[in-house]
Amino acid sequence: MSQFPKLAARNVGRNRRRSLITGMAIIVCVGMVVILKGFIDGVRNLMVADVVEGRAGALQVHKKGFVDNIEAVPTRMNIAYTPELVAKMKAVPGVKGVTGRMMFNGLIGNGLTQTMFVGRGLDLEHEEEACPRSKASVKAGGQPLLPGDTTHTLVGFELAESFSVALGKTVNVQSSSPTGRSNSMDLTVKGFSSSSFPFENKRVITVPLATAQELLGLQGRVTEYAIAVDDLDRLEQIRDQLRVALGPEFEVHTWQELNTFVRDLIARQDIIMAAIAFVLFIIALTVIGNTMLMSVFERVREIGTLLAVGVRRIQVLQLFVLEAAMLGLMGGFVGAALGQVVLNAIAAIGIPLEMPGTSSVALLRPHTSWSYTGIAVVVAVLGALVASALPARRASRLNPVEALRNG
Amino acid sequence: MANPEMTMRVIALMTAVLALPAFAAEPTVDELLKKYDSIMGPTAYEAETTMTATREDGSVRSYEMKFLKKDNDKFRLWFGNPSSVKGQEMLRNGESMWIYLPNLKRATRIASRDNFQGGDFNNADVLRVNYQADYTGTLEKSDADATYLLVLKAKNPDTSYDSIRLYLRKSDLQPMKGQYFGTSGQMIRSAEFTDHREFDKGYVRPGKVVMKNELVKARKSEMVMKSLKLNVEVPAQRFTQSDLGK
Numbered sequence: 279m280s281q282f283p284k285l286a287a288r289n290v291g292r293n294r295r296r297s298l299i300t301g302m303a304i305i306v307c308v309g310m311v312v313i314l315k316g317f318i319d320g321v322r323n324l325m326v327a328d329v330v331e332g333r334a335g336a337l338q339v340h341k342k343g344f345v346d347n348i349e350a351v352p353t354r355m356n357i358a359y360t361p362e363l364v365a366k367m368k369a370v371p372g373v374k375g376v377t378g379r380m381m382f383n384g385l386i387g388n389g390l391t392q393t394m395f396v397g398r399g400l401d402l403e404h405e406e407e408a409c410p411r412s413k414a415s416v417k418a419g420g421q422p423l424l425p426g427d428t429t430h431t432l433v434g435f436e437l438a439e440s441f442s443v444a445l446g447k448t449v450n451v452q453s454s455s456p457t458g459r460s461n462s463m464d465l466t467v468k469g470f471s472s473s474s475f476p477f478e479n480k481r482v483i484t485v486p487l488a489t490a491q492e493l494l495g496l497q498g499r500v501t502e503y504a505i506a507v508d509d510l511d512r513l514e515q516i517r518d519q520l521r522v523a524l525g526p527e528f529e530v531h532t533w534q535e536l537n538t539f540v541r542d543l544i545a546r547q548d549i550i551m552a553a554i555a556f557v558l559f560i561i562a563l564t565v566i567g568n569t570m571l572m573s574v575f576e577r578v579r580e581i582g583t584l585l586a587v588g589v590r591r592i593q594v595l596q597l598f599v600l601e602a603a604m605l606g607l608m609g610g611f612v613g614a615a616l617g618q619v620v621l622n623a624i625a626a627i628g629i630p631l632e633m634p635g636t637s638s639v640a641l642l643r644p645h646t647s648w649s650y651t652g653i654a655v656v657v658a659v660l661g662a663l664v665a666s667a668l669p670a671r672r673a674s675r676l677n678p679v680e681a682l683r684n685g
Numbered sequence: 686m687a688n689p690e691m692t693m694r695v696i697a698l699m700t701a702v703l704a705l706p707a708f709a710a711e712p713t714v715d716e717l718l719k720k721y722d723s724i725m726g727p728t729a730y731e732a733e734t735t736m737t738a739t740r741e742d743g744s745v746r747s748y749e750m751k752f753l754k755k756d757n758d759k760f761r762l763w764f765g766n767p768s769s770v771k772g773q774e775m776l777r778n779g780e781s782m783w784i785y786l787p788n789l790k791r792a793t794r795i796a797s798r799d800n801f802q803g804g805d806f807n808n809a810d811v812l813r814v815n816y817q818a819d820y821t822g823t824l825e826k827s828d829a830d831a832t833y834l835l836v837l838k839a840k841n842p843d844t845s846y847d848s849i850r851l852y853l854r855k856s857d858l859q860p861m862k863g864q865y866f867g868t869s870g871q872m873i874r875s876a877e878f879t880d881h882r883e884f885d886k887g888y889v890r891p892g893k894v895v896m897k898n899e900l901v902k903a904r905k906s907e908m909v910m911k912s913l914k915l916n917v918e919v920p921a922q923r924f925t926q927s928d929l930g931k
Contacts, residue, residue: 492869
């Protein structure tokens with residue numbers, strides 16, 4: 279038995295053309311899967327970073343019942359914004375940064391006309407702790423908001439366009455307290471915000487937290503806390519610890535739970551990815567199966583000789599399976615390596631990607647984990663084994679006398 | 686004269702008597718508020734009005750409606766024309782307000798700050814006229830001729846405006862002008878009251894109120910009172926949610 283691997287290797291080497299075809303099929307399929315996965319993961323990383331680092335934070339804390347609340351007045355569910363609560367959240371292991379926010383809505387006007395907006399009041403001194411990339415979203419020409427800019431605002435660039443509001447001009451924002459007190463104030467446009475979510479460009483304005491609190495008559499209150507974590511893979515665990523730490527008055531949700539749109543988008547991409555990988559897998563399987571079958575037909579005389587000199591049928595079967603496994607292993611490794619090389623080369627440059635519905639450009643850096651590549655190789659080997667099973671069985675069933683005569 | 690409270694009262698009375706010739710008919714803030722409420726929101730009445738809303742794009746829409754009011758916190762409202770709102774109803778009972786949409790055959794809660802039929806009145810302006818309960822007033826020197834200037838400040842955070850400046854005609858205390866402010870001090874709305882006339886026996890009120898949107902100058906809404914009858918008898922059942930749509 280010990281010389282069979284050697285024999286299998288020799289057989290693979292001897293039938294160079296046949297091995298090359300099988301090997302190429304595996305290389306192409308594994309390479310494609312790795313590259314495709316890299317792109318899809320790259321897009322996903324962009325989306326996750328956009329949501330987690332740019333807008334929402336990894337986790338959010340609301341007053342109990344906020345998310346299920348279907349009332350259109352989010353400010354009614356406000357909570358206190360205190361250093362004690364922040365400290366309580368920061369004390370949970372894995373929590374990297376905490377900030378408070380006020381989400382509200384109202385009417386924005388330029389004196390001639392008014393339209394609805396969704397407002398974000400941000401604690402600008404702490405916003406970057408929870409959303410490190412929140413500042414990157416201001417379009418060229420404008421300035422990011424600073425903590426002291428209580429009479430300034432950022433306006434979604436499409437909202438600004440529809441209003442023909444220029445930088446440095448004044449807009450009037452009108453809203454009301456949760457109990458119905460009307461209020462309005464004039465704010466100077468300091469910049470235009472741009473997001474990969476069309477809704478945000480068309481509807482959202484950003485103001486300092488203090489401005490939002492004053493407009494709504496909610497001094498010292500926020501509607502949500504946003505939290506950054508040190509490890510996104512431990513997100514659920516940190517969420518559960520926060521729930522315990524904060525008690526029943528509050529609810530904690532992950533960014534997936536709150537941005538179901540993004541979560542579903544990612545889930546859909548994963549399904550498409552799985553489907554493509556499956557199709558490629560079937561193709562590779564067919565090619566391997568076909569080549570092995572050809573090889574059995576071509577090597578009838580050789581098999582007959584083996585059987586005639588006393589090699590057992592099971593050993594013939596093992597020999598063919600072993601050859602397929604070797605091809606699968608080599609093809610898988612080369613394919614995976616090539617895929618990774620291509621991915622890394624593209625990632626080093628980055629692909630400028632225009633986000634749908636906006637003119638903002640993000641740099642796509644395809645990337646995939648080594649574990650996924652490893653799985654691709656293992657699947658290639660297993661696939662080769664499965665594909666070779668039938669031809670190998672056929673070879674082992676040959677009658678040595680007939681095989682020698684016919685071959 | 687041993688009782689200090691008595692002394693105070695006597696002094697107050699004497700001051701009042703002495704001051705009388707100088708400010709013959711100077712009403713108190715409470716009297717003015719009470720008068721305003723009795724003019725703009727008599728306890729029980731039935732009225733027919735037309736609201737005309739002018740939007741910033743120049744479009745104009747008119748709505749005809751019928752009002753019913755009882756006590757201070759019970760309102761009922763039926764929309765007539767145009768056909769787009771025909772069959773719609775509104776109800777206020779206590780602190781809750783509903784709108785009934787005939788297409789849905791159900792009532793939806795509304796907030797007092799929501800616009801009334803997309804116009805420049807908000808629901809509270811129409812359904813909640815009780816300044817005595819919601820505001821405290823001070824009398825200030827008026828910058829308009831022959832009027833009192835009543836400056837109202839909200840008593841609680843539930844009112845839709847933080848402060849109101851009301852100009853009341855000195856001769857009969859009829860409202861002439863109103864200015865409505867948000868917490869920031871910015872004027873949000875302004876109203877003009879015109880066409881004062883007698884609707885019921887001895888009951889005079891403005892026949893027309895023009896509410897201007899001060900934040901979008903091209904927007905305004907007019908409320909024209911066609912008829913108003915005081916002290917109508919209405920069964921209490923009219924002001925229940927189950928009566929909506931019937």
